[in-house]
Amino acid sequence: MVFSSYIFLFAFLPAFLLAYGLTPARWRSWTILAGSLLFYGWTQPAFLLLLVTVIVVTYVLGGRVLATQGRARWAWLTAGVVVNLGLLGYFKYANMTVSSMNGVRDLFGLDPLTWTHVVLPMGLSFYIFHAISYLVDLHRGTARAPKNIVDFGAFVSLFPHLVAGPILKFHLLADQFRERTHTPEQFALGAQRFMMGLSKKVLLADPLAPLVNAAYSAPHPGAADAWLGSVAYTVQLFFDFSGYSDMAIGLALMLGFKFPENFLDPYTATSITAFWQRWHVSLGTFLREYVYIPLGGNRHGLTRTNLNLFLTMAVGGLWHGANWTFVLWGMWNGGFLVLERVLKKKFGRPPPPVWYAVPKVMLIIILGRVLFRSDSVAHAGEVYRALAGFNGLNFTPDVAFTVTPERLAVLAAGIAVVYVSPLWRSRSAQLRPALVRTAQYALTPVFLLAVATLAAQHYAPFLYFQF
């Protein structure tokens, strides 16, 4: 079930909020768990069992982690992490592994291994990370154990973050499951945030999808296809994912939870390092705490630090999908992070001016996203050829057909929002109150337009569901 659908807005959400409101405070985790399982299981009932298995097994193993000390405690933690990563590995990476092995076997003239394609359950990567965070936080002693399995199940399956994040570390939410407040102000702020997110997704991300799809489906794209498609994808991905995160944060706020921010104006970053501190913050934080630091972080000298950084980004890339394109994309980002670190260490020059740094960072991001969006490494190679102008400069017919004045206007509006909204926020104190109020009031008609647009558009799934 996607948030930007009538069945969510007009059936699930009101029914859930009503049930939640009527449930006494101490039983609310039951309502959250039941509602979230319904949210998940209704669309993919076959995988409900997997989610429940993850919850039960992780809770039991977490109990063992808490109940033991020393090596045994470490062993239970390892077992829990291995079980979870094993499930992730099977459902997400088995196809890729077999396909890669068959590629090698083919080189040696061997028959390919027979294999039945495994379907990826929705949101698996996210709830596996939530489960791992629970185990690690218990082991580290950074969070109190939940009161019972229902509280834990509600944490893992909490529907606002279940299928596409943000990725929440258990210790951030543990106390909120014990006690949280519900006020009209929180509800209104949550509603405001949800309205903003839905508007971003429906009005700024979805209209660009046909253009991006056409550009990335063209067998031999021209330079115009590749550049317009890649820029449009950069805008689409931001509004799609940050819109989803806004909705998740807003829904959580309505339920009394406070989720951390997931996007901090990433497209205004003046370095790749800063970009990754602002884009999908919850993933970056998770990788830092649960991958980079366990690898040794920056505790073993510059070379090892750089290697850890590079490996963490490669793992982050692989987390996004079972395809070598994602691994390369992770390595691309890791490479630039290491480069920035080395250059800073070696030359220690002051940061470049914003007018130079922001376009430079965006160029690196856009070029890296080619790997992220392409179906295969060969496909990405074709797009890079096009970007370099080797396939000619013009649009191909299929892309030209999708370039409409409306889509160009949406693209321009998206870019304007990306760069004007941080400026607006930073200067809102200096702006006339009437102007600020007008902008706040304007959210309502924009949201209503987005709701109306849902009726006019075809089903558009969130991009991050596939991960």
Next chain:
Amino acid sequence: MTTNPTTLTRPPTRSAPRRVLDAALALPRPLLVTGVAFAATVVGGTLGALRGALVTDVQHPVTVTASALLSGRTFHAAEARLDATLPGRSALVATANTARYLTTRGASDEVRLGQGGWIFLASELAPHPDAARHMQQRADLTAQLARVLAARGVTLLVAVSPNKSRVEAAHLSGGALPAWLRAEPGYREYQALLRARGVLTADLLTPMQAAVAGADQYYRTDTHWNQAGARTAARAVAARVRALAGDLPPATFRTTAAPATPRTGDLLRLMGLHVVPDALRPPTDTEATETTVSDGGGGGLLGDAPQVVLAGSSYGLRGNFEGAVQTALGSAITNVSREGADFSGSLRSYLRDPAFTDTPPRVLVWEIPERFLPLPVAAEDHAPLAPF
């Protein structure tokens, strides 16, 4: 010293709902407005969804069985049903698409806006890389049909109705057909394919392109030809039919026109703007609808075989095309055209009808919209067209 009595009494205890209401009313106004707007939208939509759920909708059945539930089919069916039965859905679509049109001249994916309020079907402008192959397949099927019909004494005449975008290209946003369409095989190439296979054709494009300088041949807001275009096409068809069957029973026809009224085109419906005032959308066409009736003659004895049959698509039902053909021909025809016939829908049903099998006509005019020619041949079109 006097004591204020109010300081001695306890303030009245407020109920929880009252406390919540007071806290809500104390919110900054913009926050209150957005919160209320959100709640009102959700509540309103929920009531609408409940109302929609009570409506009988045979087109969107929701199966609730164990297998349907487990496969997720129940969920998807429930979602489709809710989307389809939500009260006021057309008003929502109209609102969204009006905003798109007014702000960015945007439209639904099915249409493209031209200049001066002209609207075109997007599928006419889409590139078709395999157009040549599909056209050859269609030409082969048509040639096969023409041979089978000829063996039964029926002459097949193919009349391809040109794309609106081809005839009215000057009204496209760029003032001409996109370059990719100019490079693809199109109307004339299909004519040539048919002729090369010995199939008789009526060229409607040449006279319509000539006539468009004097009068628009298509509606601005509709896919189809208008009455002027239908007349032009009808004359071209009639000329070819006369050449094939010069001894048709003569008849006279009288055409009358109703007072001019606005006519909402199918493309406005595709945009969801058919319920929107003209000021907020491309304005509707105006038409004095013509009707043609027979003044007598032309028919043989009751039960005689029709001499000429028109089996066409919705074009055969628009712009008084049937009346215009009869007038130009000076003889009665039988029109078996039907809506949504695509490539061969009306022809297939007619060829299987006793009206044809018992009393086949001398000339069968098969009208096909050009826009179907470059598309992949549908499953039902792969089989030979004739049932005998």
